[in-house]
Amino acid sequence: MRTVSIDPGFDSWREKARDLILAKVPPEEIAWNDSSNSEDSLFADLESINEQKGNFSAPRAFVDFAQLVACHRNPDRWARLYSVLYRIKIGGDRDLLKKHTDHEIHTLEMMAKAVRRDRHKMKAFVRFRKVGETADTKREQFVAWFEPDHHIVELTAPFFVKRFTGMDWSILTPEKSIHWDGEELHVTDGVDKSQAPTEDALDDLWRGYYKSIFNPARLKVKAMQAEMPKKYWKNLPEAPLIQELIQAASTRRDAMVAAEATIPTPVPKNAYIQSLHTLKDAPQLSEIPLDPGDQSLSAMAKVAATCRACPLWENATQTVFGEGPENARLMIVGEQPGDTEDLQGKPFVGPAGQLLNECLAAAGIDRSAAYLTNAVKHFKWKPSPAGAGRKRRLHESPDQFEVSACKPWLQAEIARIAPNTIILLGATAARAVIRPDFKITKERGLIEQSQLAPRVIATVHPSYLLRLPDVERRKQEALQFVQDLKLAVS
Amino acid sequence: MSTPLQSKLEILADAAKYDASCASSGAKPRNSIAGTGVGSAGGAGICHSYAPDGRCISLLKVLLTNVCLYDCHYCINRRSSNVRRARFTPEEVVKLTLDFYKRNYIEGLFLSSGIVRDADYTMELVVRVAKLLREEHDFRGYIHLKTIPEASQHLIEEAGRYADRISINVELPTEESIKKLAPEKDLRRTQQAMAGIRSRIEESNEDRSARKPRYANGQSTQMIVGADTSDDSAILTRSNHLYTSYKLRRVYYSAFSPIPDSSAILPSVSPPLIREHRLYQADWLLRFYGFEVGEITPKDGADAGKLDLDIDPKLAWALRNRHRFPINIGRAPLDELYRIPGLGVRNAKRIVSARRYSALRLEDLVKMRVNIKKCLPFIITSDHQPSRLGLDSDRLRAQFQPKAKQLEFEFGSAKESARTGQV
Incomplete structure (x- = not known):
């Protein structure tokens, strides 16, 4: 058995552990001694057994983990860490840290957990008290007192430096104290609690806040204590309020329940409030007036915003009405808004819209001069299957009922714009205005539909191109698509 | 002052x-x-x-x-x-x-x-x-x-x-x-x-x-719970x-x-804290455990659309779907482990990691601080096989039901569970 003396810190242990591992010293032959006042063991002549200093590295995951465990107050930690390191390096068990059911790993994990919790509580429950302010720079000075369970002060210091860079502070603890002056962190010995200030002018305000944010109608004392155990209370300025708040809670709650209710006052004659009510009380359309009459497009869009002629409104964010100049000569009709269009309330602004933009440009068509709309004005979707990650909204094609429910809007738009040319993108658009069994693949290109517009073109929807997995095929289809678009300007 | x-x-x-x-x-x-x-x-x-x-x-x-x-x-x-x-x-x-x-x-x-x-x-x-x-x-x-x-x-x-x-x-x-x-x-x-x-x-x-x-x-x-007549299914569907x-x-x-001054339209009542807690648990099932909203509350019967206030929603689901159990801890894919009452996401992942190195026994689960009492009727480990009889028994639910008095104490863990979602 050899006694190995170290400073009670991770770096010191690491240095010794490295030498011992290189010398392949089994854990059971080592007694670790980390008390600074003990005499050095006569047998602790490690250097002599380890002439040839080699190099080795412990896995990064082990170092991070060991650094936490090293903060635990249990004196066995050095031996336990060494034993695990020995099993990894000499035993060749590279996956040891992942074996959560291994007894040694489990014990170390429990220790690391305790240290993590202690650090977390330090970050939470340190309370700074102001002790001064530099007259010219206005830089403030603060001092805090904290009593950690484990040796965590130095490991946790960087958190406070990064958070409170712009002020001077000291955190005093029984074992070690840390100080920040704006430039450097200093570590000094521990002090007695009497060295720390006990009050701050702001503590009263804080207590006032604590008292008021508490809801007496929902008393859950155990839940509070699970997260804020009593041992911390003595250093928390708000803690002295806890008992009286608990005691008065039920009386306060009963009084609230028993109190007589207040009759709501009538809606005030406030223009803003009236406007909210007008908007809210607007009738929801369950049937669309077939004849747009002499309504402008923007007036139509306003009415369409309340449309509930089919159930699609329910899961969509908003009606996405057509967009473009009232005197447009070209009208482009797609299927329905997608995810992006639904969020923004505008047609063709998502991925398919971007592809359409590129192809329109390639065909020499100015999008801003065209009127763009969809056969169906609400986004139809289903959630992606449950499982990993957040759910997304997946496009679902509208059915015959939804298309015909929405058709009056499309007809009204066509009647209002009276375009020279209509481009129908995809089967849904073509079926909506031509006939239900229209086949894009067979009939694409110029089609005779003079009741709609002098020139009508049917082609694929850009989202069809986006779905093609094969790049070559996609290129070909895109060329064909641009050819179809060009029919509008030839 | x-x-x-x-x-x-x-x-x-x-x-x-x-x-x-x-x-x-x-x-x-x-x-x-x-x-x-x-x-x-x-x-x-x-x-x-x-x-x-x-x-x-x-x-x-x-x-x-x-x-x-x-x-x-x-x-x-x-x-x-x-x-x-x-x-x-x-x-x-x-x-x-x-x-x-x-x-x-x-x-x-x-x-x-x-x-x-x-x-x-x-x-x-x-x-x-x-x-x-x-x-x-x-x-x-x-x-x-x-x-x-x-x-x-x-x-x-x-x-x-x-x-x-x-x-x-x-x-x-x-x-x-x-x-x-x-x-x-x-x-x-x-x-x-x-x-x-x-x-x-x-x-x-x-x-x-x-x-x-x-x-x-x-x-x-x-979302405020209990101010209107919406049931839990309506709330979860909106979420x-x-x-x-x-x-x-x-x-x-x-x-x-x-509230100190309540409206005549909505008089003061004691807050439905357990219901709030169950909704948080159900919310976690939706987001992290791969549950669909329609699975979480019963589809029909007197309790259709309502969460069981006595037991957590995953356990309630398991009791309604006993044919899916027992699940073998040593083999089941992760998404099935998520379905086991008393087993959280974190522990399910640790199980998948740990079982690569050794067959898992009950004591291993205890080490991981799995809620064994809740799991036991639903799982198979290398040293445990639940009785099919127990899983089919009418008494299984009663085993988990809180004794009348204990309900209040259960509040204590509500926040913790709501936070961690370990149900």
Whole structure:
């Protein structure tokens, strides 16, 4: 058995552990001694057994983990860490840290957990008290007192430096104290609690806040204590309020329940409030007036915003009405808004819209001069299957009922714009205005539909191109698509 | 001695306490090293204190003013309430936030406001506080701004430039309930505002340029439970819709709580705390355990659409779907492990990792602190096989039912479970 003396810190242990591992010293032959006042063991002549200093590295995951465990107050930690390191390096068990059911790993994990919790509580429950302010720079000075369970002060210091860079502070603890002056962190010995200030002018305000944010109608004392155990209370300025708040809670709650209710006052004659009510009380359309009459497009869009002629409104964010100049000569009709269009309330602004933009440009068509709309004005979707990650909204094609429910809007738009040319993108658009069994693949290109517009073109929807997995095929289809678009300007 | 500032703070904190959100986590990592002030954020949030209601105190949660034009019947601050009114100046909130922060009382600010004059005017004041904190004081702590759905899009957008999180309360799950209890609010408009926020957050996330302007990276909302007649299925359906459509980080559930001056339309009752707790558990099942909303509550029978208040929703689901059990801990894929009562996401993953090295026994699960009592009838381990008879027994449910008296004590773990989602 050899006694190995170290400073009670991770770096010191690491240095010794490295030498011992290189010398392949089994854990059971080592007694670790980390008390600074003990005499050095006569047998602790490690250097002599380890002439040839080699190099080795412990896995990064082990170092991070060991650094936490090293903060635990249990004196066995050095031996336990060494034993695990020995099993990894000499035993060749590279996956040891992942074996959560291994007894040694489990014990170390429990220790690391305790240290993590202690650090977390330090970050939470340190309370700074102001002790001064530099007259010219206005830089403030603060001092805090904290009593950690484990040796965590130095490991946790960087958190406070990064958070409170712009002020001077000291955190005093029984074992070690840390100080920040704006430039450097200093570590000094521990002090007695009497060295720390006990009050701050702001503590009263804080207590006032604590008292008021508490809801007496929902008393859950155990839940509070699970997260804020009593041992911390003595250093928390708000803690002295806890008992009286608990005691008065039920009386306060009963009084609230028993109190007589207040009759709501009538809606005030406030223009803003009236406007909210007008908007809210607007009738929801369950049937669309077939004849747009002499309504402008923007007036139509306003009415369409309340449309509930089919159930699609329910899961969509908003009606996405057509967009473009009232005197447009070209009208482009797609299927329905997608995810992006639904969020923004505008047609063709998502991925398919971007592809359409590129192809329109390639065909020499100015999008801003065209009127763009969809056969169906609400986004139809289903959630992606449950499982990993957040759910997304997946496009679902509208059915015959939804298309015909929405058709009056499309007809009204066509009647209002009276375009020279209509481009129908995809089967849904073509079926909506031509006939239900229209086949894009067979009939694409110029089609005779003079009741709609002098020139009508049917082609694929850009989202069809986006779905093609094969790049070559996609290129070909895109060329064909641009050819179809060009029919509008030839 | 109570100063004017102190009594204002007390009124405006009192007015803010019905908002359940306290999250200060998930901000983009930053600190004050290269700055001129204080503040850091990112990673896990920190709860700096706990009130005896079990709720954590992480942020200075106040209203800018509790004067309000709206008349939402569940709200203490509605215009027809007789509550005492007060109003902070933006500068006062800024100073309070910094002073509290420097004493390490808080992680940052959660600012909300009653509606004064109109939505835009109010929103401008709220944004001004955040702007002062960020630009004048280089404050790098956490800021959560409650936005007003009726406010202009550009103001909501500006709020997002200073805040880490923005939220809009949907308040109630159905259009009818909102119409009845919040006459100035509108579900469609609220969802449109959420859609705008989602677009803006995603736009910012896609911007990979180094100098891109900072933007909030999450939105959340709150629903009040028990103020209307909506059942749990309606609430969860709305949550699921909001999560899917607008990518919310969180939906908070707040049991409708007695308020000092209640509306005749909605008299005070004791808050349904267990129901709130069960909703949080169900919410976790939706988001992390791969459950579909339709699976969580019974489809038919007397309890259709309702969560079981006596037992947690995963256990309730397992008891309704006993044919899916027992599940073999040593072999079942992760998504099946998620279905086992008493086994959380974290432990399910650790099981998958640990079983590669050795066959798992019950004592291994004990080491992982799995809730063995709850699991036992549903699992197979290398040293345990539940009796088929037990799994089919009518008494299985009774085994998990709390004894009448214990219900109250169960409250204690509610918060913890709601937070960790270990059900």
